[in-house]
Amino acid sequence: MVKIRLYKEWVVHPLGGRPMKAFLVKGSFPAGERRQSFNKEVAANKKTEVEEFILSDIGSKHKVQRRFIKIDSITSMDASEVSDPRARHRLDHK
DSSP states (O other): OEEEEETTEEEEETTTTOOOEEEEEEEEEEETTEEEEEEEEEEESSHHHHHHHHHHHHHHHHTOOGGGOEEEEEEEEOGGGOOOHHHHHHHHOO
């Protein structure tokens, strides 16, 4: 349980404080006439959250529809191996 501030009051959030896991995602998406491959480190609780984050992130940055983004693999990794600052921040702040 974690206390969060909501509208100037502290509220206990039942799902807060769960330790996040680090994942490495490999895949590709179309970029012009060829496919651009990617490797991305993500911090999340479940693999479904990782998929949603990747589809949302790449879709918005590269204007690619979700159905064209191909995720080849999602593997868990040790938190000490994470080099992406956004993922490391989410791992450190529970």
